[in-house]
Amino acid sequence: MKRKHFLSAAALLAFKPTRSQANLWLPEKPADNPDESYWQSLRNLFPLDAERVFLNNGTMGITPYPVLQAVQDGFLNAARNGHYPGHNDNLQKELASVIGADVKEVTITKNVSEGVNLACWGIPLKSGDEVIMTTHEHVGGCFAWLNRARMDGICIKTFQLGKTAAETLENLEKTITRKTKVIAVPHIPCTIGQILPVKEICQLARSKNIISAIDGAHPLGMIQFNVHEMGCDYYSGCLHKWMLGPLGMGYFYVRQEMLEKTRCTHVAAYSGSDFNMAATPPVFGPLTDSAQRFTYGTFCGPAYAGGLAAIQLYKQIGAGNIERRGRELAGKLQESLLEFGNKIEMLTPVEAISRGCQIGFRIKNGKEKANSEFVNAMALKKIVLRYVGENGIDCVRVSTHYYNSPAETAMLVDELKKYLA
Numbered sequence: 476m477k478r479k480h481f482l483s484a485a486a487l488l489a490f491k492p493t494r495s496q497a498n499l500w501l502p503e504k505p506a507d508n509p510d511e512s513y514w515q516s517l518r519n520l521f522p523l524d525a526e527r528v529f530l531n532n533g534t535m536g537i538t539p540y541p542v543l544q545a546v547q548d549g550f551l552n553a554a555r556n557g558h559y560p561g562h563n564d565n566l567q568k569e570l571a572s573v574i575g576a577d578v579k580e581v582t583i584t585k586n587v588s589e590g591v592n593l594a595c596w597g598i599p600l601k602s603g604d605e606v607i608m609t610t611h612e613h614v615g616g617c618f619a620w621l622n623r624a625r626m627d628g629i630c631i632k633t634f635q636l637g638k639t640a641a642e643t644l645e646n647l648e649k650t651i652t653r654k655t656k657v658i659a660v661p662h663i664p665c666t667i668g669q670i671l672p673v674k675e676i677c678q679l680a681r682s683k684n685i686i687s688a689i690d691g692a693h694p695l696g697m698i699q700f701n702v703h704e705m706g707c708d709y710y711s712g713c714l715h716k717w718m719l720g721p722l723g724m725g726y727f728y729v730r731q732e733m734l735e736k737t738r739c740t741h742v743a744a745y746s747g748s749d750f751n752m753a754a755t756p757p758v759f760g761p762l763t764d765s766a767q768r769f770t771y772g773t774f775c776g777p778a779y780a781g782g783l784a785a786i787q788l789y790k791q792i793g794a795g796n797i798e799r800r801g802r803e804l805a806g807k808l809q810e811s812l813l814e815f816g817n818k819i820e821m822l823t824p825v826e827a828i829s830r831g832c833q834i835g836f837r838i839k840n841g842k843e844k845a846n847s848e849f850v851n852a853m854a855l856k857k858i859v860l861r862y863v864g865e866n867g868i869d870c871v872r873v874s875t876h877y878y879n880s881p882a883e884t885a886m887l888v889d890e891l892k893k894y895l896a
């Protein structure tokens with residue numbers, strides 16, 4: 476790392492930003508499979524308080540300096556020169572390249588929920604049509620569909636996750652009927668971090684003429700994937716979780732063949748350009764020939780710069796290195812937790828292909844609110860976890876990213892030992 480201090484308020488006034496400021500924060504490119512000292516050095520990229528153990532990346536990625544710097548530079552540049560942040564494709568291009576999409580298939584949104592809503596309301600459905608979902612949905616993954624069920628009479632059917640990818644696929648398959656029109660499931664649910672066999676799910680959907688709409692809140696920046704290989708019709712993700720981008724930045728992927736079949740209900744600047752309200756009747760030209768048509772109006776240009784910096788940092792460290800690190804930390808943590816035997820219930824599958832960088836477990840000490848109590852007790856000790864209360868799941872969720880360390884997960888295991896004693 477070449478730079479040590481984020482700009483103070485005083486320095487900000489004297490600061491003349493250049494496009495390369497954010498680059499000054501970039502770490503050296505590591506060899507494949509870097510050792511612990513490399514990962515420890517990356518902790519300096521984060522302004523997170525030194526005494527805080529952040530094991531809740533599943534809720535929100537902590538922002539690293541290169542991203543903060545890029546956002547700050549972007550705002551300062553705009554304030555100094557008064558330039559309106561006109562749209563350019565740079566962020567879409569970079570994003571498309573990391574998820575394996577064509578640039579025309581991707582647009583930037585403010586969050587995952589927006590993408591889920593775009594897919595949900597974009598698909599023509601009628602009363603009685605069935606949509607299949609899991610019993611592990613996040614509010615952002617299911618509210619749009621529940622709302623559509625209430626407003627348009629579509630029918631939501633759910634299935635249970637299995638302990639293995641094969642069992643999950645089997646459970647889903649049993650839920651399909653002749654009325655099934657959409658499978659709308661998370662790639663990785665927010666609850667226990669289980670990785671769903673999305674490629675097989677999308678293949679199954681396509682073979683039965685069913686549309687697949689994937690809630691991709693978690694995978695980008697955690698595990699590597701390719702939307703073309705996956706074969707999904709829609710994929711809604713974000714940069715503010717595992718990608719460590721600025722808060723409030725999502726993306727929406729629409730498979731090229733689905734673009735014209737998808738209703739575009741909210742449009743304005745950048746959705747198209749040809750209009751004339753002085754003509755009789757008024758002229759309204761075609762929509763933009765890309766997924767860009769789904770987003771509209773003034774956007775946060777400085778945040779886009781932060782999104783680009785996040786992708787640059789991700790590429791610099793290496794997607795494979797990041798995935799390996801996070802999975803190793805989660806895998807070792809799961810092993811340690813399993814040693815508690817029947818004092819806990821492990822909810823995240825032990826099957827390697829189904830386990831990513833989040834572990835969900837229940838405390839079995841006979842206390843009614845043990846899981847939320849433990850999460851709250853850890854917060855007081857500055858160990859940040861997530862209590863999962865939705866859908867009656869009632870568990871503790873631990874997220875591990877590359878900025879975490881084996882010492883931090885060991886500290887959590889020690890705290891659990893004390894709590895259970």
Ligand SMILES: Cc1ncc(COP(=O)(O)O)c(C=O)c1O
Nearest residue numbers: 586587588613615616664665692
């Ligand atoms: C699985 C899942 N889907 C959707 C969302 C909603 O994301 P956003 O707040 O970016 O809309 C989340 C957020 O945690 C999530 O975990």
